[in-house]
Amino acid sequence: MTSQLSHKLAVLVFLENAAGEHLLLLRARPPNLGVWSPIGGKLETSVGESPFECAVRETREETGHVITTADLHLFAMIAEQAYEGESHWLMFLFRCRKPIAALPPDIAEGRFGFFSRDAVRQLAVPETDRNALWPIYDRYRDQFVALRADCAPGQPVQVIIEEIIPSPRD
Secondary structure, eight states: OGGGSEEEEEEEEEEEOTTOOEEEEEESSSSSTTSEEOEEEEOOGGGTOOHHHHHHHHHHHHHOOOOOGGGEEEEEEEEEEEETTTEEEEEEEEEESSOOOSOOOOBTTEEEEEEOHHHHTTSOOOHHIIIIIHHHHHHHTTSEEEEEEEOOTTSOOEEEEEEEESOTTO
16 A cells, blocks of 8 residues: 555756766665666755755765756656655756766765766666656756656556646746
């Protein structure tokens, strides 16, 4: 029963270098062990951290890339229900406007690589990233979209758009 699962709050940060290649992390720990994904992490709710503050902190901690909240564009908020049947996630997706200069060194969470958008399509990435997050990035990275996704195990991911700013009519 999905209503008994806990809620987790997290950010993902889509970083690019000057050539427009995406920085991805080959995850060495669960969740997403052994697959490539953008950097990110959980909000420090005990100190009242905002999603923007979390994105700045995680970017610095994982890559050494120093940014401010002004370097970030929040392009999506997605509520993932029953991700891997273990918990609900409220994810804030950011695009960093400040290019990262070089490949960061390996960290405990994994190793980094730069990939063109076409190359990302060929990588081992989480199924929800392939079917939901990357298409959301491709379509809405310069806008804002709020979505919810039913990620119940054994079912195809169903994504429902709740709001788009600016709206397609604007």
